[in-house]
Amino acid sequence: MRLALLAHEKFPGRAKTAVGILRYGTDEVIAVLDRNNAGDRVRDHVPDVQDAPIVSGMAEVEASIDALVVGIAPIGGGFDESWRADVRTAMERGADVIAGLHYFLEDDEEFAALAAEHDVDIWDVRKPPEDLTVAEGVADTVDAEVITTVGTDCSTGKMTASMELVEAARAAGHDAAMVPTGQTGIMIEGWGIPVDRVISDFAAGAVEQLVLEKGDEQDYLVVEGQGSLTHPAYSGVTLSILHGSMPEKLVLCHVAGREAIHGYESFEMPTLSEYVDLYESVAAPVAETDVVAGMLHTGAMESDAAAREAVEEYSQSLGLPATDPVRFGAESVLEAVL
């Protein structure tokens, strides 16, 4: 597939989906749409992923594409009307549209009409299946060992950590699979359930269903966590994944230097050891589990030496092995995690 990625005004720092697809997707990215960075290239901002030109809109994408991916997901998951012209142009040119918003494009009158007229598909990745139900508390019955990534906040690299752990486990000869619980992971892996969009009574049940679906085929399942147990808005999603997946081990993801909840700056983050205690003690009544390793997102640090030092400090604070899986790979924590 040949893709264009819409990431207006947010690339790369706040375009998790776009960056995730550039890093882990197997499709060819023809262009990134970001009117603030038009004229640059992806490698000017993110050196270690697939490169592509950055343009101001679909009008400047000359090559044909198979799909336009909405590669940003603002707080609240709404559709920004400034994106409409690009989505319209893509559909008129025969491209499918893939989006992970709470606002479903297939329910948008204009887009639904355009899809019919131009015979293209709309894939609203965040639309959960309709047959979900409550958890039974049986995720721990699968053959695989379940590892769940958890975080000190949103956007701390839980999806990335999960992907890198699976890749490292496979490289070491194990059968391992990631369990995607968010739109980017679902787009890349081709399966999963957007847990934050599931009705809250069934959120843990959705995760349990995913674990049961793949759990007997694998040695290891790495469940992608969401949000944080201390997040004023999303903690319920976090806990549903924690209890629904009934993990044997946890991996704690953190962003170097972050001290307050992103977008909720009046909420200070607890200390790392408080996070560890909190995750383990809340998990325990449903599944006894330990934080066994840390993942640190050092993307904002320019030098590898400073990043290495930050990882070392993070590891010491946790008293556990740690890495930045994008910068230094996940191999060094694999023994602790598997």
Place this chain on the structure above:
Amino acid sequence: MRLALLAHEKFPGRAKTAVGILRYGTDEVIAVLDRNNAGDRVRDHVPDVQDAPIVSGMAEVEASIDALVVGIAPIGGGFDESWRADVRTAMERGADVIAGLHYFLEDDEEFAALAAEHDVDIWDVRKPPEDLTVAEGVADTVDAEVITTVGTDCSTGKMTASMELVEAARAAGHDAAMVPTGQTGIMIEGWGIPVDRVISDFAAGAVEQLVLEKGDEQDYLVVEGQGSLTHPAYSGVTLSILHGSMPEKLVLCHVAGREAIHGYESFEMPTLSEYVDLYESVAAPVAETDVVAGMLHTGAMESDAAAREAVEEYSQSLGLPATDPVRFGAESVLEAVL
């Protein structure tokens, strides 16, 4: 309004909604439908609420009714086909239907057609409003002091405790309101949001919206909790309410003698002091709060003396004032809670 309450095979022990309406509703209950207890009266099973005959189905309800209420909500919230004839009969006789199931009766083809044909309404109480969004972490900005009821499990009397606390606060001369988060409370109070039905990303936001809606008109708001932080299926709902309401105080509800999660018997309940620690420590990063009182559901105990002893023991375990608010009133804990 004249009501019939459908509670087949579940009255009274597993018919929370029916019993709640009998206890706190202001409408007249003409009959309770329970094919297992037909011929009995409500007072044979629950002595301290509005009395009514128990019958096997709508065919035996001779008086006219304004509405049939589905007064049970099974795990998963599905519609049991054995109830269909009663719902059909009620609508054919011109009664509205009120239900709090995850299965929406208004989306049922037969019921939708009957509603149109007989000009009656279907009120699916569990259908949340469509304009919800994420929490902003501002519930603590209201003038009212916010108290949230939490539990050691589902069905521990959180709605009842909330109702009784509000009633006692009003009797003591304060302005107080309950914030209903579940179908029964919504039916009785006429407002609220069924948080367990809200998509999980917006669950805390829904609670925040409720608190903001009434918070400046009252001295005290008592937010009805749901589920339990240790529940394998519903913990995400619980935490969304805890963080979304940002309470200053918590009241812990428990059922005398219960030691395992209801319906999930392989999950042992932690000790009471572990519950207190868990609720306080998980709340703290979003809202510093303390458990200040306990509520014990002693409904299964026949003698008041035994119930009194159980309450005393519960109070000592918590090191806090406690009561069974149905049996002994909520006045004795009011000072600690307000």
